[in-house]
Amino acid sequence: MTSIADDHQTDSVLAARADARAQAERTSEYMPYRPASSSPVVPKGVDRDALVWAETVAPGGYTHKVIARGTRLRLDDPTGTACAHVVVFNALETNERLNVADTIKIPWQAYLGAGHPLLSGDGRALATITSDTSGHHDTFCGTSTDESTTAKYGSAAPEGPSPSGRSRFLLAAAKHGLTGRDLPPSVSFFQGVRVEPDGALTFLGSAGAGAHVELVAELPLVVLIVNVPHPLDPADDYLVGPLVVHAWPGEPTLPGDPQFTATPEVNRAYLNSIDYAEARAL
Amino acid sequence: MSTSTSTTPTSTGTATGTTTHTVAGRALVTTVPVGAHYVDGTTLDPNGPLASGPVVLDQTVAPLAPWSARLLAGQTLTIVDVGGNQSADFLVYNAHDTDERYSAPDTLAWQGNAYLREGSVLRSNLGRPLMTVTGNEIDRQDTIGGACSKESNTLRYGFHTEHQHGCRENFLAEAARHGLGARDLVSNINWFMNVPVEPDGALGIVDGMSAPGKRVAIRAEMDVLVIVSNCPQMNNPCNDFNCTPLRMLVTDPLRETGPDNA
Known part of the structure; x- marks a missing residue:
C-alpha cells in the first residue's frame, strides 16, 4: 500500500513543522486571496490595490465577512453554474437583517435586478444592486435544508458531497456569534425562478457563464454567502460551479445619485438608512 | 451518507x-x-468494547464526519481507532447544563500532567469530573493540540487549504443539533493524536503512536453530551494522511436500556 504519509516526514516536531511550512506556496482552485490585491482576477475598472475581499468560493462552500458602509460587493459566476445564496445583516445590530418579503413588496417587484434594494424589516436599505448582467435570480425559494437535500441527493452530511444551504449558512453565521434563529429567508443570485400565472414556480436556470452582480452596502453589513445548488435545480447530481467574490470601498447611495430618488419607496429607505448612519456617526 | x-x-x-x-x-x-477517505488496502480493525456490560450503542463514524451522543452516568464510551492514528476530536458537556463543559486546563492542572492516560479524570470548567479514562491502549492521549479548522489551516499550511473541511466545522455542525454554537466550543481532546512537548518547549502534531484497533474507554461520571469530530485533516500526520472510521461503543453495566442516542 502506498500512502500520502510516505511523502511526509513528520516523526518529530521540527520535521512536522518543516513539512507544514513547505506546503505554503500551493494554490487551489478555491481559496481566499490575501492580501485581496493578489487576486488573480480584478473586476474591470477597479484598482487592484483597493480590493478588500477577493475569494473563489468552492462548490458547496460558503464565505462571510463584515464590510463597511459603502463597500461595493461583486459576485461573479464564471461557469454559469454558481448559485449565490445571500443573507445580509446590519453589522451593528444583527437583529436587523434581510427581509425578503419587504425586499420584493416595497419596490413592487419580485425579480431582482439593477436598482433593486435589499431591505431589512426595519424600513432601511441594507444594500442595493448596482449592476446585474444576469437577471436570473430568486426571492421565493430560499436555500436548501438538510431535509430537502437528503431527499434529493441522498445525503446532506457537512463533510460530504452534497451539503445543504442552511447547514452552510449555520456555519457562516456561527463565525459571527449567530445561530439558526438569526437566519431569515435568503435570496439567491445566478439561478432564476419565475412565477407562472397559476403560481407555479418555474426554474429559469442561469444566464450563462460570465454573469456578475454588484451591490453596494448601505450600512455596515455582515454578509453570509453560500454556494449550493438552487432548491429547484432539476439536476439529479450536485453540480454547482465556483463563485468569485470581490469587494472594494465606495460610497453608499446618497443624495445626488439618480438611484437615491429612483422610486419614492426606495428614496425613503435610503433616508432611513442615512438617518441611522448619521446618528451613529458612520 | x-x-x-x-x-x-x-x-x-x-x-x-x-x-x-x-x-x-x-x-x-x-x-x-x-476530502479524501482512506486508500484501498488500509488495515481496519473494528475491535470491541474496552469495558464490561452490555453494549447499548454501536455506531461507526465515517471518515471526515461529526458524531454526538448522550451518555448516562455510569455508562462507558469505547472509541476504537479502527484504521490507526485517526484523531477523534472530542468535547464533553454536562447533559443537563451545557454551560458546564470540558476544561483542558482544569483536567491537566488537577492531574499535574500534560497528557491523558488511564485514570485521567476529564474535569469540567467547574472542576468537577465529567468522565474518567478507564481504559487506554496507547502511550498517551492529547488535549493540548486543539481542533483543526478551515481558518487555522490557512495559518499552518497556506490559504489554499481554506476550503477544506475541518474539525471546527464538524463541531459547529453537530453542536447546532443540540442548540450549541461557537461560544460553546472550547479546547478539546484528541484521542489517538500525538502532540509531544519537547524539552525546549517545541510542540507539534507528529506521527501517531496508535494502530488499527487501539482503543480508549471513558466512563461518564454524570449524564453527559459527547461531541466528536472524526478529523478530516490531510495536511499533517494526525490522521496518518489517511482518514479512517471510528467505532463508538457504549456499554452500560447497570442498565439494559439504551442511551438517548443523539
Missing part, C-alpha cells in the same frame, strides 16, 4: 472537476471538493 461512500475522480481538466460518490445506494456526481 452511507459509510461506504467512496471518492473516485471521474474527470479532470474541466473548469470545475467532479467526483462520484455512492450515496444512499446511488451514484452521485458532485462538484464539491470532498
Whole structure:
C-alpha cells in the first residue's frame, strides 16, 4: 500500500513543522486571496490595490465577512453554474437583517435586478444592486435544508458531497456569534425562478457563464454567502460551479445619485438608512 | 451518507472537476471538493468494547464526519481507532447544563500532567469530573493540540487549504443539533493524536503512536453530551494522511436500556 504519509516526514516536531511550512506556496482552485490585491482576477475598472475581499468560493462552500458602509460587493459566476445564496445583516445590530418579503413588496417587484434594494424589516436599505448582467435570480425559494437535500441527493452530511444551504449558512453565521434563529429567508443570485400565472414556480436556470452582480452596502453589513445548488435545480447530481467574490470601498447611495430618488419607496429607505448612519456617526 | 461512500475522480481538466460518490445506494456526481477517505488496502480493525456490560450503542463514524451522543452516568464510551492514528476530536458537556463543559486546563492542572492516560479524570470548567479514562491502549492521549479548522489551516499550511473541511466545522455542525454554537466550543481532546512537548518547549502534531484497533474507554461520571469530530485533516500526520472510521461503543453495566442516542 502506498500512502500520502510516505511523502511526509513528520516523526518529530521540527520535521512536522518543516513539512507544514513547505506546503505554503500551493494554490487551489478555491481559496481566499490575501492580501485581496493578489487576486488573480480584478473586476474591470477597479484598482487592484483597493480590493478588500477577493475569494473563489468552492462548490458547496460558503464565505462571510463584515464590510463597511459603502463597500461595493461583486459576485461573479464564471461557469454559469454558481448559485449565490445571500443573507445580509446590519453589522451593528444583527437583529436587523434581510427581509425578503419587504425586499420584493416595497419596490413592487419580485425579480431582482439593477436598482433593486435589499431591505431589512426595519424600513432601511441594507444594500442595493448596482449592476446585474444576469437577471436570473430568486426571492421565493430560499436555500436548501438538510431535509430537502437528503431527499434529493441522498445525503446532506457537512463533510460530504452534497451539503445543504442552511447547514452552510449555520456555519457562516456561527463565525459571527449567530445561530439558526438569526437566519431569515435568503435570496439567491445566478439561478432564476419565475412565477407562472397559476403560481407555479418555474426554474429559469442561469444566464450563462460570465454573469456578475454588484451591490453596494448601505450600512455596515455582515454578509453570509453560500454556494449550493438552487432548491429547484432539476439536476439529479450536485453540480454547482465556483463563485468569485470581490469587494472594494465606495460610497453608499446618497443624495445626488439618480438611484437615491429612483422610486419614492426606495428614496425613503435610503433616508432611513442615512438617518441611522448619521446618528451613529458612520 | 452511507459509510461506504467512496471518492473516485471521474474527470479532470474541466473548469470545475467532479467526483462520484455512492450515496444512499446511488451514484452521485458532485462538484464539491470532498476530502479524501482512506486508500484501498488500509488495515481496519473494528475491535470491541474496552469495558464490561452490555453494549447499548454501536455506531461507526465515517471518515471526515461529526458524531454526538448522550451518555448516562455510569455508562462507558469505547472509541476504537479502527484504521490507526485517526484523531477523534472530542468535547464533553454536562447533559443537563451545557454551560458546564470540558476544561483542558482544569483536567491537566488537577492531574499535574500534560497528557491523558488511564485514570485521567476529564474535569469540567467547574472542576468537577465529567468522565474518567478507564481504559487506554496507547502511550498517551492529547488535549493540548486543539481542533483543526478551515481558518487555522490557512495559518499552518497556506490559504489554499481554506476550503477544506475541518474539525471546527464538524463541531459547529453537530453542536447546532443540540442548540450549541461557537461560544460553546472550547479546547478539546484528541484521542489517538500525538502532540509531544519537547524539552525546549517545541510542540507539534507528529506521527501517531496508535494502530488499527487501539482503543480508549471513558466512563461518564454524570449524564453527559459527547461531541466528536472524526478529523478530516490531510495536511499533517494526525490522521496518518489517511482518514479512517471510528467505532463508538457504549456499554452500560447497570442498565439494559439504551442511551438517548443523539
